[in-house]
Amino acid sequence: MPSRTNTAIIAAAGSRKTQFIVENALADPSERALIVTYTNENQRQITRRIEQLAGGVIPKHITVTGWFSFLINQCIRPYQNAVTHEVGYLRSLNFIGKRPEYIKKTQLGYFFDKNHDLYRDTVADLAVIVNRQSGGKVIKRLHACFDHIYIDEVQDMVAFDLDVLDLLLKSDISVTMVGDPRQHIYSTSGGTRNKKYRGRGLLDWLNERSNICQIETRTETYRSNQQICDFADALFPTLPATSSHNIDITGHDGVFIIDRAEVAEYAATYHPQVLRHDKRTNTENLGGLNIGNAKGSTYDRVLIFPASTAIKYYDGKIPLDDFKGADRLYVAITRARFSATLVR
Secondary structure (H helix, E strand, O other): OOOOOOEEEOOOOOOOHHHHHHHHHHOOOOOOOEEEOHHHHHHHHHHHHHHOOOOOOOOOOOOEHHHHHHHHHHHHHHOOOOHHHOOOOOOOEOHHHHOOOOOOOOOHHHHOOOOOEEEHHHHHHHHHHHHHHOOOOOHHHHHHHOOEEOOOOOHHHHOOOHHHHHHHHHHOOEHHHHHHHHHHHOOOOOOOOOOHHHHHHHHHHHOOOOOOOEEEOOOOEEEHHHHHHHHHHHOOOOOOOOOOEOOOOOOOEEEEEEOOHHHHHHHHOOOOEEEEOOOOHHHHHHOEEEHHHOOOOOOEHHHHHOOOHHHHOOOOOOOHOOOHHHHHHHHHOOOEEEEEEEEO
């Protein structure tokens, strides 16, 4: 029987999800902990937080890795010969390339390019197959190496990656997952498997596994003030409302919108962190950080150059049901403690 220590924590932005993982992993040096997350930026944030609390080093009992590094190096590579029939066949990851459309899954070319690099969308699928073909050795090895696996930003997991999570939840390894379906702006795969569980659908996936995974919901934030929370919550009215512990008043608090002609003066007055839809966005020579790269970060104030649909939503020109950028706007707005300002 699987351990009853499997837990999924679904929590609002600023609820200290990542900090919870870091503190729990540090708390018991006798427990071998693996912390897995998708983006490179989040790996860096986790590493920094551990080092801050552990005297500038990563303790020996903690390993921090990316999702694809986990799948390739911890799951596939040790037992790849169960599928490739050749030790050392797998080289690395082909993150951008697409597998040939009409090749059969029984052929190695379905998973690997000519350089023996794995196509991104097939990595998790192959990890599941290698585990099955090796008689479960992948999960047995993970259990021998780690007592507890923590998965941050679980809302990024899609397609066959959810099948990997299933294997972990049914194993004897303790698994803790944290995330926020409202912040689903990245995906581990472009595959269509488990499509209905993307984004907010992750809650359905978790509820279907409530017999092997305890689900906790946290609705308190220590970052954004209540005005920002209320605006952000309105983007996802079917999810629980957020309560803020930030009661500081600065005189410029909440969510605002300005015209481009006001940007220079606004930036000089409030010194906000500039967030942009992507690197092609015109930020009036202020530079800025892509919204996705700001996940997990906190700023006093943010100045947001969003997609045009976000402005139309703010102005009431399109209804929420037709607004496809709610998750990205949610992430941008909830980076701020005091004020989040959009630019028309």
